[in-house]
Amino acid sequence: NFRKQHLGFIFQDYSVLPTLTVKENIMLxxxxxxxxxxxxxxNYKEVAEALGIYNLGNKYPSEISGGQQQRTAAARAFVHKPTIIFADEPTGALDSKSAQDLLHRLEDMNKQFNSTIMMVTHDPSAASYAERVIMLKDGDIHSEIY
Structure with missing residues (x-):
């Protein structure tokens, strides 16, 4: 129950279900x-509008762009208003424009929903959106930036 109620996940490869519409994926x-x-x-309307995908609700993942699929995955992570979002390289499969768009929207949603976002990234640009950056080296905390 803790995982279902308090945690949301965004994966690098979108992880949207191809047989469900955007709306069904988000509401899952x-x-x-x-x-x-x-x-x-x-809840669906609130997160889909915040991520700019509300008008895509009846489309299937194969009918939308990679950036839109990743925003669908982000909406699914936020839809139940979790305390913590775990984002594993959420911009890794996106072009730079889509990545920046997603990061701006995640930043806005972080404020709107007051959820903590723990993001793993190798991209310094993505890390620059964080309030706190923890750098790891060989499995240990190497340094921190606040």
């Missing part, structure tokens, strides 16, 4: 947690 965590339909619709 709410279905699993048995949210009421009205609350599901409200």
């Amino acid at each position: 965590p709410l279905s699993v947690q048995k949210f009421h339909k009205y609350e599901m619709e409200q």
Whole structure:
């Protein structure tokens, strides 16, 4: 229950289900947690609008761009308003423009939903969006930037 209620995940490879629409992909965590339909619709609308994909709700992943698929994955991570979002190289499979767009939107959503985002990245540009950066070397904390 802790994982379902308090954690959200964004993966490098989108991890959206190809047989579900954008809306169904985003609402999946709410279905699993048995949210009421009205609350599901409200949460979906809020995150989909924040990520600029509300108008794509009836499309399938194969019909949208990689950047839109990653925003779908981000919306799915935020839709149940978790305390912590784990993002594993969320911009790794995106071109630079889509990556910047996603990072701006994640930054906005971090403030809007007051969720902590723990992001793993090798991209200094992506790391620059963080309030705190912890650098690891050989499995140990090498340095920190606040």
